[in-house]
Amino acid sequence: MVDFSKVRAIDFHTHAEEACGCHDDDGYDELQATMAEYFGAPWSHPPTIDQTAAHYRDMNIAAVIFPVDAERETGYRRYDNYEVADAAAKHSDILIPFASIDPAKGRLGAREARDLVEHHGIRGFKFHPTMQGFYPNDRAAYPLYEAIAESGRPALFHTGQTGVGSGMRGGNGMRLKYSNPMYTDDLAVDFPDMPIILAHPSFPWQEEALSVANHKPNVYIDLSGWSPKYFPPILVRYANSLLKDKMLFGSDWPMIAPEKWLAAFDRAEFKDEVRPLILKENAMRLLGVSA
Structure with a gap:
């Protein structure tokens, strides 16, 4: 179990990758290499869960880590959830x-x-x-949401443009329209007790994301996927005021390293009293944990 009194931050957005580069049969390695070039990530194959845990332990940062199941839409086989759970359990002092x-x-x-x-x-x-090819408010997804809502666990949704498929022919089949954060507004109404996290500055729908988070008590925003130096001014303004209790630190590891994000965050125009909320306190409250 993470000792939340000792970690300096909680990164709410990191990706789990399999231990070997064994996706040549389905094109996943090409997709990852293109994404690494897009983000300027300095690796030939994404780090494993063990490597991720070691890095975050060195940084004294806890990390929420997850795979993405997009088999049906993309043909890329998923990293099995049970394997991820088992691998993360070995590093329960740092991984969530x-x-x-x-x-x-x-x-x-x-x-x-x-x-x-x-x-x-x-x-x-x-x-x-966008990767899974569905609108978040599609009623076909509701049986899954019902199970998540029953558990009291949060649901985190990618929003806005994505680096996945960026620059590839036809965007590698990725349709940006699915990730407009306004579609999550229906979920916030229909599942009012399920915490919902809108991942990333939601370009080009930033104001939609702020509107949903401001209107619905159960909606939060994680700030991953962009360096804070590129954050839209309106996002920083809301983070410093109306939504200061709803903003979460997230890096988008391994495409963006947490230390790189944090260095830019230190130079960004966030109020001193807001910084600890974003870096750890809001995440602790959302996860239902205490120091």
Whole structure:
């Protein structure tokens, strides 16, 4: 269990990758290499969960870590949630495991979600509408949301433009339209007790994201995927005021290293009293943990 009194921050957005570069058969390695070039990430293959844990332990930062299940839409086989849970359990002093289930799996996915929470220590769920090819308010996803809501665990949704497929022919089939954060507004109404996290500055729908988070008590924003030096002024303004209790530090590791994000955050125009909220306190409250 993470000792939250000792870690200096909680990174709410890191990605789990398999231990070997074994996706040549489905094109996943090419996708990752293109993303690494897009973000300027300095590695040939993404770090494993063990390597991620070691890095975050050195940084004294706890990390929410998850895979992305987009098998149906992309053809890339998923990193099995049970394998991720087992790997993260070896590093429970620093890693907080989330799972990812394609909503198209319906009741089968709902059963998996319940089992992962009850028996495998999963603390939340990650969705990537653009990669998974669905609108977040699609009723077909509701059986899965119902299972997540029952557990009290948060659901984290990619929003806005993505580096996934950026620059590839046809964007590698990724459709940006699915990740407009306004579609999560329906979920906040229909599942008012399920914490919902909008991942990233939601370009080009930043104001939509701020509107939903401002209007709905159960909606938060993680600040991953962008260096803080590029944050839109309106996002910083809301983080310093109306939404100061709803903003979460996130890096988007391994595409953006936490130390790189934090260095830019130190230079950004956030109020001193807001910084600890973003870096750790808001995440602790959302996860239901104490120091």
